[in-house]
Amino acid sequence: MEDVLKEKKVMHNFNAGPSVLPRSVFEQASKAVLNYNNTGLSILELGHRTKEFQAIMDEARSLVKELMNLDADHEVLFLHGGASTQFMQVPMNLLNENETAAYADTGVWSSKALKEAKLYGNVKVVCSSKEANYNFIPKDFTVPGDSKYFHITTNNTIYGTQWQSIPKVDVPLVADMCSDIFSRQRDFNSFALIFAGAQKNMGPAGVNLVVVDKNILGKVDRALPTIMDYRNHIKEGSMLNTPPVFAVYVSLLTLQWLKQQGGIDAIEKINNQKAEMLYSAIDNSTLFQTTAVKEDRSKMNVCFVMKDPSLEKQFLDVAEQHGIYGIKGHRSVGGFRASLYNALPLSSVNYLIEVMKEFEKNY
Amino acid sequence: MEDVLKEKKVMHNFNAGPSVLPRSVFEQASKAVLNYNNTGLSILELGHRTKEFQAIMDEARSLVKELMNLDADHEVLFLHGGASTQFMQVPMNLLNENETAAYADTGVWSSKALKEAKLYGNVKVVCSSKEANYNFIPKDFTVPGDSKYFHITTNNTIYGTQWQSIPKVDVPLVADMCSDIFSRQRDFNSFALIFAGAQKNMGPAGVNLVVVDKNILGKVDRALPTIMDYRNHIKEGSMLNTPPVFAVYVSLLTLQWLKQQGGIDAIEKINNQKAEMLYSAIDNSTLFQTTAVKEDRSKMNVCFVMKDPSLEKQFLDVAEQHGIYGIKGHRSVGGFRASLYNALPLSSVNYLIEVMKEFEKNY
Numbered sequence: 238m239e240d241v242l243k244e245k246k247v248m249h250n251f252n253a254g255p256s257v258l259p260r261s262v263f264e265q266a267s268k269a270v271l272n273y274n275n276t277g278l279s280i281l282e283l284g285h286r287t288k289e290f291q292a293i294m295d296e297a298r299s300l301v302k303e304l305m306n307l308d309a310d311h312e313v314l315f316l317h318g319g320a321s322t323q324f325m326q327v328p329m330n331l332l333n334e335n336e337t338a339a340y341a342d343t344g345v346w347s348s349k350a351l352k353e354a355k356l357y358g359n360v361k362v363v364c365s366s367k368e369a370n371y372n373f374i375p376k377d378f379t380v381p382g383d384s385k386y387f388h389i390t391t392n393n394t395i396y397g398t399q400w401q402s403i404p405k406v407d408v409p410l411v412a413d414m415c416s417d418i419f420s421r422q423r424d425f426n427s428f429a430l431i432f433a434g435a436q437k438n439m440g441p442a443g444v445n446l447v448v449v450d451k452n453i454l455g456k457v458d459r460a461l462p463t464i465m466d467y468r469n470h471i472k473e474g475s476m477l478n479t480p481p482v483f484a485v486y487v488s489l490l491t492l493q494w495l496k497q498q499g500g501i502d503a504i505e506k507i508n509n510q511k512a513e514m515l516y517s518a519i520d521n522s523t524l525f526q527t528t529a530v531k532e533d534r535s536k537m538n539v540c541f542v543m544k545d546p547s548l549e550k551q552f553l554d555v556a557e558q559h560g561i562y563g564i565k566g567h568r569s570v571g572g573f574r575a576s577l578y579n580a581l582p583l584s585s586v587n588y589l590i591e592v593m594k595e596f597e598k599n600y
Numbered sequence: 601m602e603d604v605l606k607e608k609k610v611m612h613n614f615n616a617g618p619s620v621l622p623r624s625v626f627e628q629a630s631k632a633v634l635n636y637n638n639t640g641l642s643i644l645e646l647g648h649r650t651k652e653f654q655a656i657m658d659e660a661r662s663l664v665k666e667l668m669n670l671d672a673d674h675e676v677l678f679l680h681g682g683a684s685t686q687f688m689q690v691p692m693n694l695l696n697e698n699e700t701a702a703y704a705d706t707g708v709w710s711s712k713a714l715k716e717a718k719l720y721g722n723v724k725v726v727c728s729s730k731e732a733n734y735n736f737i738p739k740d741f742t743v744p745g746d747s748k749y750f751h752i753t754t755n756n757t758i759y760g761t762q763w764q765s766i767p768k769v770d771v772p773l774v775a776d777m778c779s780d781i782f783s784r785q786r787d788f789n790s791f792a793l794i795f796a797g798a799q800k801n802m803g804p805a806g807v808n809l810v811v812v813d814k815n816i817l818g819k820v821d822r823a824l825p826t827i828m829d830y831r832n833h834i835k836e837g838s839m840l841n842t843p844p845v846f847a848v849y850v851s852l853l854t855l856q857w858l859k860q861q862g863g864i865d866a867i868e869k870i871n872n873q874k875a876e877m878l879y880s881a882i883d884n885s886t887l888f889q890t891t892a893v894k895e896d897r898s899k900m901n902v903c904f905v906m907k908d909p910s911l912e913k914q915f916l917d918v919a920e921q922h923g924i925y926g927i928k929g930h931r932s933v934g935g936f937r938a939s940l941y942n943a944l945p946l947s948s949v950n951y952l953i954e955v956m957k958e959f960e961k962n963y
């Protein structure tokens with residue numbers, strides 16, 4: 238333990254969200270708050286109808302298309318709000334009152350999503366892992382062919398589970414990708430709609446990414462509020478109203494960083510490595526154990542507890558003393574949660590493992 | 601002109617929104633993006649459930665209460681989105697399908713607001729200045745006593761008009777204060793609901809301030825989406841979901857600055873002075889003239905044109921060469937618009953007047 242304790246205190250941010258972003262992004266963003274691109278103006282006082290901001294918005298949208306390899310039918314929007322807004326906006330735009338949407342219930346966020354959908358139509362929960370405190374991803378289920386769409390949460394932050402493969406279904410697929418977007422390859426064009434609050438892998442809190450196949454829109458009977466109709470945002474190039482300028486800008490910086498790393502393919506390799514290292518350390522430990530079923534383990538959020546729960550407070554204190562930030566588990570699972578988002582360096586994972594090993598040696 | 605031209609180029613930001621904020625706010629925000637309050641973490645990676653962010657949210661809400669002198673019935677919320685979201689959220693929360701809301705139509709933003717209200721109930725437009733391209737604030741009108749609420753836009757950014765006094769009505773008053781909140785005293789407790797996108801006088805784009813008398817809530821029959829129900833946000837202390845952390849933080853810094861200036865009373869005096877100076881210069885000019893009716897002139901957005909419209913392009917070029925930023929008028933009014941928000945220094949107004957005078961001398 239002594240060697241580890243002697244190290245210079247650096248923060249290792251394992252928080253589940255808002256989360257670590259690349260250091261270079263913080264540096265660029267900090268500069269832009271004082272003087273954006275030598276305009277003499279702060280990015281915070283820049284009009285959104287200026288050519289400067291138009292360029293930011295255009296590049297951000299086009300980088301998303303490029304990084305996700307989206308086809309021409311898929312539109313990219315940066316909208317106000319977070320996933321909680323999308324829980325309402327998705328059924329409002331896609332589901333008629335007499336129609337049914339299918340939902341997979343894999344945790345708190347899925348439950349919240351399907352609760353909102355019930356305000357707009359019928360909801361069929363086609364599978365659930367609730368009885369097991371959501372520690373696995375359901376495998377055996379059928380999505381009725383007349384479902385208007387099928388909604389999944391690709392990664393379940395609280396429980397540390399993740400859909401390793403996307404189920405093949407015959408209906409439009411809607412995904413809440415808040416906590417694993419841009420972290421691994423998926424066939425993004427196979428989704429009718431993807432949404433993600435920025436604050437894990439993409440940027441700061443305060444902006445939502447929405448990727449939508451425009452062909453699924455305009456098919457509901459209800460009159461939509463202007464600001465809730467995806468078609469209006471598409472028509473206005475994601476500038477229907479004043480966008481969250483700074484959050485879009487920091488998202489752009491993060492997407493640029495991702496591209497520099499080699500895009501999703503490259504970051505996925507590192508993410509796999511980080512996850513394997515930490516799960517392996519836990520599996521080989523006498524003190525720690527994971528909570529999720531092995532095959533469904535999340536590569537973004539590693540949830541683990543101590544075999545002797547009375548030691549947890551002590552380990553948390555030691556971790557905090559070492560600048561390991563944000564690893565307290567969600568109250569519904571307890572223990573610890575180490576979030577390994579794109580911008581978390583491999584060295585931070587190594588460091589956490591070292592601290593765990595040292596702790597184990599001493600007990 | 602020569603003297604003015606020789607001056608060192610400094611930016612004078614007259615943009616209508618997003619707009620100038622205090623320099624000290626940019627400096628603090630820039631620092632926090634690198635290292636918030638010596639936590640070793642960027643404000644952008646700080647968890648919203650931490651004691652650090654809780655303190656930011658608590659102080660921001662309590663400063664709004666203090667600066668606006670709000671009573672215990674008025675709750676303060678920082679929500680995602682901008683006014684366009686409130687256009688929908690207000691009637692959704694306050695208006696039943698068979699009930700009627702009264703609206704004053706004083707410009708594009710009022711029109712947009714009342715259009716959304718029609719989705720939720722009946723709308724009675726009790727007055728309008730549309731026929732005069734919204735260049736005045738209507739005085740003679742009656743708000744039916746059975747109106748569920750009466751909605752006004754206190755300041756009309758595009759047309760440069762402003763309600764100088766708030767009409768006395770017997771029904772709950774709802775105000776869109778986007779562009780004059782915190783710029784002048786009002787009896788804020790006389791409003792049932794006030795909303796304002798932050799990006800004029802309060803902070804950066806990406807957060808909405810909502811002040812609501814809690815007694816008017818919970819009276820509609822419809823089931824409300826969780827994220828749209830103000831009561832949920834009140835219950836959760838404006839932390840129902842991940843808030844736009846950075847936008848709330850910068851709003852707090854701006855509110856702290858306002859308090860240091862002496863609060864609304866003090867800033868109102870300076871705002872009055874700035875507006876009087878500029879209107880007086882325009883009134884005394886042979887080239888320029890204002891577009892709004894004198895008694896309804898906005899103290900926030902001074903809209904003016906040139907008597908000879910063919911000179912407008914030339915003046916705009918000269919202004920831009922002098923670092924006068926964002927004074928192009930909205931396309932529906934043309935000419936120029938100088939926005940004099942709280943953080944715009946008196947010296948910038950002086951400078952604009954100098955440039956106008958010099959231009960006039962030369963023609």
